[in-house]
Amino acid sequence: MPRTKEANQQIRAEQREHILDAALQIFARKGLDATIDEVATEASISHGLAYRYFSSKEALIQAVVKRVTMTDPLGLQSVLEMPGTPGERLTLLVSRLLASRRDHPAFFQLINHLMDQMQNRAFVAEKQHEAFLKQSQDLFSVIRQLIVEGQATGEILAGNPDQLTTTLTACLEGLTRQAARDPEQFKRQCPDVEILLRLFKP
Amino acid sequence: MPRTKEANQQIRAEQREHILDAALQIFARKGLDATIDEVATEASISHGLAYRYFSSKEALIQAVVKRVTMTDPLGLQSVLEMPGTPGERLTLLVSRLLASRRDHPAFFQLINHLMDQMQNRAFVAEKQHEAFLKQSQDLFSVIRQLIVEGQATGEILAGNPDQLTTTLTACLEGLTRQAARDPEQFKRQCPDVEILLRLFKP
Known part of the structure; x- marks a missing residue:
């Protein structure tokens, strides 16, 4: 019995996702200079099929x-609306940020490559460029808002919230880069969330 | 009067340094894909002269x-031999690390590009590759040693010294990347050294 049109569509959609998974891994590992051939090899399909x-x-x-810009793996908005004190929500968010980098290093390494490339090349359509920038600004805003609220309740040390937010986001970016360069060493040396939270303790 | 041989040599040496300065700026800004043409333009000389x-x-x-690997801008060894408690020396080192990134963003951004490229390409001779790796390992070791000594004197919070060192070096790397992406924003948001030092306070 021949496959129905719907079954064919589903197979195509799954194959497409499979190629995108492979592309994410390869671009993360090798940067955006990696070739479609390398992606096809990673996906165990032929060059022709990938094309x-x-x-x-x-x-x-x-x-x-x-795909990267449509993902909100941290549920940023939900963190702001969650019950609990600002300090508790910040703790939860930092734990998630750290865990997501531990569990999906390729995803974040790809984001770093994209950030690097954005300065020099128009590699994405303007609309995606904006979506991408917005994503990193949203993260900054959510962290900053929790810090300001936590400073008001006294749970978080007083001080310039932009500097505090910058320190945390810088730390996360640096950890991602180190994880990408040497995953084995990183597993041994990745800091516990308590260490990062010291930045905010009153 | 024609120039002496010595005068000519000196002019050549200065011109060479001038081109290297320009190359450092361009490679830092645009990555290692930048061309000699771009370097020549930055140095205000002709393509032919650069070649x-x-x-x-x-x-x-x-x-x-x-040039990058021969530089020890922080005087790492001298920090270990300096008078003062381990905590005082760590404070001094972190201040220098932060200030050097504020004052010479291009230098550190270039180092980051080199680190990224090292995974994929044999862009430098083996000997330089090793010198380069050693430089970053030396920084890690010096910070780690000061932390361990400071933990012994009680000036620095107990905890896994590898994790603490990783957190600090990650933070510095992330700050360098952010500074390179948006220098103006970074100047407004760059954290005071006291914020980074909170990671170590008992």
């Missing part, structure tokens, strides 16, 4: 970026 | 890397 799904590397990068 | 000093981009990159 049937993505007609150029640019199209593939755009699809990966689209 | 008379460096026969290929590889030669230029190697010269820049050699």
